Amino acid sequence: MNSIEPGADSIESEYEALLSFMYLSPVGLVRTNPSGVIDMLNPMATQLLMPLVKLTGLENLFETLSSVAPELRNLVTSFRESCGSICVGHRIHVSPASEGGIVLTCTIVKINNEVLITVLTDISCQVATERRLRQTDSWLDAIYTIVNDFAVLGLTKQGVINSWSPSAERLTGYAESEAIGETLRRFCNLPDVDVDVFDEHLTFAREEGWHSRDYLCQHKSGHTFFAQTMIAVLREEDDEFSGYTVVCRDITERKVSSDNLANLLTKDHLTGAVNRAHFFNLAEKEFARANRYGQSISIIMLDADHFKQVNDSWGHPMGDEVLKSIVKIAEGVLRPGDTIARFGGEEFAVMLPKSNGLEASVVAERLRSSIEASSVSSAGGEIKITVSIGCASMSESRSTLKQLLVCADAALYHAKSKGRNCIVDIDDF
Structure with a gap:
């Protein structure tokens, strides 16, 4: 009996030390199962996640972060190892700079087949500093480098x-x-x-x-x-x-090389669409322009229907080809000033400057019908794909990017609930 008690006391004290560390940690710590269901989180994690909590409460990490980082669930499900780092320092742009510029980094570690540990850190101040430095660096570089x-x-x-x-x-x-x-x-x-x-x-x-x-x-x-x-x-x-x-x-000579670097930093490596972080940068400028000149902006959220079945039936490489084809078709439909961004997984966002609700619906229908009419060739035959689309345009109640994204996302999920391969405008329900 005496030989067991010290071991039990040691385990108990280690557990208490672990709880104390989690409670006092300056970063957010969340323990979940692979589906994202939370069974433990510290106060800092609660503080960081609370602005994103919906009516359902803080129960599932992936659902809480779905509006700003839908790709996390896909990263987890795609990770095949029994343990290891799923992502390290992955940036999550909670809000654009014009609305406070909240940015988190997310590191997810798979402990075993039942447990994930997620570390969340607020790096908003660091990112704001980076933005200021980028603006001043461009002109300082003109002073200290050779001028053509x-x-x-x-x-x-x-x-x-x-x-x-x-x-x-x-x-x-x-x-x-x-x-x-x-x-x-x-x-x-x-x-x-x-x-x-x-x-x-x-x-x-x-x-x-x-x-x-x-x-x-x-x-x-x-x-x-x-x-x-x-x-x-x-x-x-x-x-x-x-x-x-x-x-x-x-700066022509320098511009060519810097554009190559910019593509690496601003484009989604798979599809060539704008990445999420750069989308927020572009949107910040467009919203400033729209507010200054009394113009409208519309947001389209687009999601590939039954995409998991494509991956399961045809394999992930062909699924990648489907995503690339969606972006290619969209680039053929959109105007030069429009932007398509990959938000994660099979979900895309399209920003339409100077477009009202009616104009956005016309573009959305062109996207939907063009994608429905296309196919991707594979060794096993033609792969057909459709998309569900949600639209939202600026109004008095939807004057920020965050509000437009939330409304377009709600319209998207309504389109899915109606049977997919259709368009829903937030003003229609």
């Missing part, structure tokens, strides 16, 4: 060119007489959807003191080049705002 060519010019308070230097003529090929009285838009190749980009650039410069942005420009001879353009506010001695100073530099 540059131009200096002046703008009136209305954004009209009122001074033109020899360097500006050298960069663009246009003489002073051809430039004075024009705007910067005269020298850039911009799609119709970006007609307001220069007005935004001037607005941001006024608000921040200066602002930098890259443009695809066209030389008078016809050749194109990328220019990094900094617009700084010009003030008189009495601090009265009197116009802008503009400095442009040719």
